[in-house]
Structures are given as structure tokens and as C-alpha cells.
Amino acid sequence: MDYTVNLKKILSEKQLGYLRSLSAFIRSVMSPGLFKHSLGTYNYCLQMADRFLLTDADSSFEDYINGSNRNIHERTIHEKCFKLATAAILHDYGKIFSFEELKEITVRQKLRISDFELNCEPVLHGFVAPFLLKRDFKITDSEVLNSVKIHSIGSVKMSMIDKILYIADKVEETRDYEGVERLRNLSFEDINLCLLEVYKSNIIYVIKGNNVLHPDTVKIWNLIRGGLKNAI
Ligand SMILES: [Fe+2]
Numbered sequence: 001m002d003y004t005v006n007l008k009k010i011l012s013e014k015q016l017g018y019l020r021s022l023s024a025f026i027r028s029v030m031s032p033g034l035f036k037h038s039l040g041t042y043n044y045c046l047q048m049a050d051r052f053l054l055t056d057a058d059s060s061f062e063d064y065i066n067g068s069n070r071n072i073h074e075r076t077i078h079e080k081c082f083k084l085a086t087a088a089i090l091h092d093y094g095k096i097f098s099f100e101e102l103k104e105i106t107v108r109q110k111l112r113i114s115d116f117e118l119n120c121e122p123v124l125h126g127f128v129a130p131f132l133l134k135r136d137f138k139i140t141d142s143e144v145l146n147s148v149k150i151h152s153i154g155s156v157k158m159s160m161i162d163k164i165l166y167i168a169d170k171v172e173e174t175r176d177y178e179g180v181e182r183l184r185n186l187s188f189e190d191i192n193l194c195l196l197e198v199y200k201s202n203i204i205y206v207i208k209g210n211n212v213l214h215p216d217t218v219k220i221w222n223l224i225r226g227g228l229k230n231a232i
């Protein structure tokens with residue numbers, strides 16, 4: 001399948017310039033593997049945005065079709081894609097800091113992070129990220145910050161941007177595990193079913209490694225599972 005995206009269709013020149021500057025910066029501070037994963041997640045998010053954000057029901061698509069709200073709709077699309085792209089490129093920025101540094105920042109800045117999250121290395125980088133993105137990139141947009149915060153465990157309330165980032169992080173091109181190709185195909189067919197399958201595969205992965213599950217996992221799983229009849 002060809003998932004090439006015409007970036008200019010969904011992002012303006014100015015937005016692309018900003019994203020290029022973020023990319024150049026993270027390249028200078030990340031390991032090559034982490035940078036490749038960040039870029040892979042960014043590219044995958046834009047492919048999914050092309051498929052899902054451009055026709056997102058929240059964006060008054062009918063008004064757009066009728067022509068009555070075309071400019072507002074186009075602005076909304078650009079804005080949503082830009083938020084998603086910004087979140088994607090920076091979603092693992094917290095990983096440039098060591099676990100000890102992240103813990104220290106949490107304590108020093110009195111961040112509202114649970115004891116579980118503070119002591120769970122695989123997820124802490126996401127929870128500290130809103131603080132880091134505000135401090136180091138002056139990003140204050142709540143949709144961007146929230147999406148980055150929950151990218152590793154999900155949430156009981158996920159927007160389209162959150163869902164796309166959650167999925168893209170787990171299935172982007174550098175990911176290589178059994179079943180990833182099936183998840184990739186699903187990610188362009190049915191985003192909610194894909195979210196459920198990716199979430200399931202993530203829970204199984206955590207359990208197989210004898211690692212701990214975030215306390216919200218069951219709530220999130222039940223919520224994602226609840227609305228789907230065909231995913232048993
Ligand atoms: Fe991450």
C-alpha cells in the first residue's frame with residue numbers, strides 16, 4: 001500500500017518550517033535510534049491524519065461539503081494536523097533524560113504524578129513531558145501536551161489526536177514485532193478497532209515481560225472494548 005502524504009495538503013509552509021526546526025533540534029539531542037523512531041512516529045501520524053483527521057466528524061464536515069464553513073474547516077484541519085505533528089515529533093523528548101533525572105524534576109517541580117508513574121521507568125517520560133515541553137519549547141497547547149502525556153498508557157478519554165499518536169507510536173516503520181503488519185493495515189481501515197488491537201498487544205507485551213501494568217489499564221481497556229461488538 002502506498003501511504004505517501006502530500007504534506008502541503010495538510011500543513012502550511014510556516015508549520016512545516018517549525019516542524020523542521022523541531023526535528024533538527026531533537027536530532028542533535030537524541031540517540032540515532034530514538035530520533036529515527038520519533039521521525040517514524042511523525043510520518044506515520046501524518047499518514048493517519050490524511051486518512052482520519054481530514055474527515056473527522058468533529059470538524060463540521062457537512063458544513064464544509066455545503067461550502068458554508070469552508071475556511072473555518074480548513075483552518076481546523078490545519079490546526080489539528082499541526083498539533084498532532086508537533087506532539088508526534090516530540091512525544092519521546094522526555095527520553096533524553098535519565099530515569100533519575102525525570103524523578104528529580106518531578107519532585108523538584110512538584111509535578112502531579114502518581115507514585116506508580118514516578119516509579120515506573122517505561123511510562124515516566126510521558127508524564128513529565130508536559131512540563132519539559134513547556135519549559136524547553138514554550139508549548140502550552142493542552143491538546144499537544146495531553147496527547148504526549150498519555151502516549152504510552154492511553155486514557156479513558158482519547159481524542160482523535162490522542163488515538164492516532166498512541167497507535168502510530170506502536171506501529172511506525174521502525175517497529176518490528178510479530179503481528180505489526182496486521183496492525184498497520186488495520187490502522188488505515190478502522191481506527192477504533194486498531195486502537196483496541198494495539199492496546200491488547202501492548203498489555204500482552206507488558207505481561208509477557210513480567211512487567212507492571214499501569215493501574216488505569218483495566219479501565220482504559222474496558223472503555224475501548226465497550227463500544228465494539230466485533231472485537232472479541
Ligand atoms: Fe514513549
Ligand SMILES: [Fe+2]
Pocket residue numbers: 037041091092169
Ligand atoms: Fe515512542
